[in-house]
Amino acid sequence: MRIYPVKTELVDFYDFQLLAGEKLTDADPASLVMINESAVKLLNWHDPVGKRFNDYTVKGVIKNVYNTGPTIPALPLCYSKYIPPPPSTAPKADSDGFLFVIIKQRTIMFKYQEGTWQSCREKIKLLVEKEYPNNSRLAELHNTEEVYNKFLKSENALIKLLSFVSVICVLICVFGFVSIVSLTCEERRKSIAIRKINGATVGDILAIFIKEYSLLLLISAAIAFPASFFIMQRWLEQYVKQTIIPAWIYLSILFALALVIVLCVGWRVYKSSAENPAKVVNRE
Numbered sequence: 129m130r131i132y133p134v135k136t137e138l139v140d141f142y143d144f145q146l147l148a149g150e151k152l153t154d155a156d157p158a159s160l161v162m163i164n165e166s167a168v169k170l171l172n173w174h175d176p177v178g179k180r181f182n183d184y185t186v187k188g189v190i191k192n193v194y195n196t197g198p199t200i201p202a203l204p205l206c207y208s209k210y211i212p213p214p215p216s217t218a219p220k221a222d223s224d225g226f227l228f229v230i231i232k233q234r235t236i237m238f239k240y241q242e243g244t245w246q247s248c249r250e251k252i253k254l255l256v257e258k259e260y261p262n263n264s265r266l267a268e269l270h271n272t273e274e275v276y277n278k279f280l281k282s283e284n285a286l287i288k289l290l291s292f293v294s295v296i297c298v299l300i301c302v303f304g305f306v307s308i309v310s311l312t313c314e315e316r317r318k319s320i321a322i323r324k325i326n327g328a329t330v331g332d333i334l335a336i337f338i339k340e341y342s343l344l345l346l347i348s349a350a351i352a353f354p355a356s357f358f359i360m361q362r363w364l365e366q367y368v369k370q371t372i373i374p375a376w377i378y379l380s381i382l383f384a385l386a387l388v389i390v391l392c393v394g395w396r397v398y399k400s401s402a403e404n405p406a407k408v409v410n411r412e
Contacts, residue, residue, distance in 0.1 A: 129167055130203060133210040141237060142193070149177035149188030158209050160187040167204035184208070195272070197279040198367050245271060306392050312337075313396040320397070330398060337393045345385055353378050 136154055144151065144162075152162055161184045168176050168189055176186045184206065192202035240248045249269055256267040277284075313320070320333055357373060364370045 145191040
């Protein structure tokens, strides 16, 4: 378990989500600490608040903070109260007369509104150049969002690849379905004409075709949906933070496919039904 000394301002800055107990305050002794979910799991505790380990007593439990790759689990962490070091003494010269000066490095953290990072960066650079014209490189800016996005390069590339493949597959399916419907209507032109002669309306003929293709749609959905759900679940298992696959996604896909079927079948059946049935029967 790693132990990190933190100030109360840092706890408020990152807005740690408290799961149990209380957060650290300035009045707390150094023995009180906060631990994250991974630390609770490591210690195998069910009610960690108030329990002791080593010389520490758990005051609160916070939610895991994920600042590494999405497939890397959060490390067990213990956050203790920051105790400032004693004031340093004045620099002294050594035996050779050289004077050593330690330059302290300070870190300033700030939050910015979404979409304003570029303007913040430019203003900070101008401010540094104004205050330190000869040492404008002293300030280094790091955006945690940009740092974290570096861990997502493979996922972003995979999303682009899957999106491209999905669009191609959808187009192939739509064109293939239109071709099948067109071929079926062409082969059944005589049957459609005879039904019209016997008094069948366009709606009756359309209902016959929709019933056939709706049955095929339900059969294909019964096979594809469970298979896709199983594959997606296995793929999500490699990530630390997982999302659920809601049912509305499958319902929307089913509705979109049904709409495509109705449009394709309706267009082809209407086109075939608009012909004179007597001419179609004589020609056939």
